[in-house]
Amino acid sequence: MVVSAEMCCFCFDVLYCHLYGYQPPRSPRFTNDPYPLFVTWKIGRDKRLRGCIGTFSAMNLHSGLREYTLTSALKDSRFPPVTRDELPRLFCSVSLLTNFEDVCDYMDWEVGVHGIRIEFINEKGSKRTATYLPEVAKEQGWDHIQTIDSLLRKGGYKAPITNEFRKTIKLTRYRSEKMTMSYTEYLAHRQHHHFQNGIGHPLPPYNHYS
Numbered sequence: 001m002v003v004s005a006e007m008c009c010f011c012f013d014v015l016y017c018h019l020y021g022y023q024p025p026r027s028p029r030f031t032n033d034p035y036p037l038f039v040t041w042k043i044g045r046d047k048r049l050r051g052c053i054g055t056f057s058a059m060n061l062h063s064g065l066r067e068y069t070l071t072s073a074l075k076d077s078r079f080p081p082v083t084r085d086e087l088p089r090l091f092c093s094v095s096l097l098t099n100f101e102d103v104c105d106y107m108d109w110e111v112g113v114h115g116i117r118i119e120f121i122n123e124k125g126s127k128r129t130a131t132y133l134p135e136v137a138k139e140q141g142w143d144h145i146q147t148i149d150s151l152l153r154k155g156g157y158k159a160p161i162t163n164e165f166r167k168t169i170k171l172t173r174y175r176s177e178k179m180t181m182s183y184t185e186y187l188a189h190r191q192h193h194h195f196q197n198g199i200g201h202p203l204p205p206y207n208h209y210s
Contacts, residue, residue, distance in 0.1 A: 130155030
């Protein structure tokens with residue numbers, strides 16, 4: 001696997017430095033190879049979605065994770081920007097996307113295995129796209145049709161959804177490598193690696209969040 005805990009740590013570093021006004025963290029030591037990537041933030045014991053944005057264009061990981069850490073935390077239009085107060089309750093997931101395959105049949109993918117990206121023409125004649133990462137359908141308990149229909153709504157399709165319309169969808173399936181880390185795990189990881197990495201910002205004091 002290419003994805004690593006260090007990538008989640010780096011995302012927390014980037015967000016922490018941004019929220020507290022510190023200099024951005026310096027370049028990490030993990031690979032800088034290009035991948036399509038998504039950064040997902042969840043919050044609280046029930047792990048509610050707090051932001052999820054990414055790109056299907058391969059980006060060098062160092063700059064890509066920097067960019068999408070902040071975009072997903074601060075600019076997901078479904079949510080207000082993440083605040084300092086929320087940091088201790090956050091979970092960060094990094095997903096690197098692989099094995100893209102265009103399929104002819106919109107049912108030709110496996111729940112819990114594939115992510116899907118759909119392209120469709122909406123009721124106004126505009127081309128729209130939307131995606132769910134591989135874990136979404138399984139977490140929601142959806143079958144193929146429920147997932148497709150939810151994705152159409154996510155993509156802004158307002159008209160009734162018929163089977164004929166579903167057949168017009170262009171679907172790409174893909175897989176992902178995913179790593180998730182809680183803020184608590186991030187702190188523990190950073191305490192351990194702090195001196196080796198020479199992070200340019202002070203670690204958040206534990207008592208501040210107790």
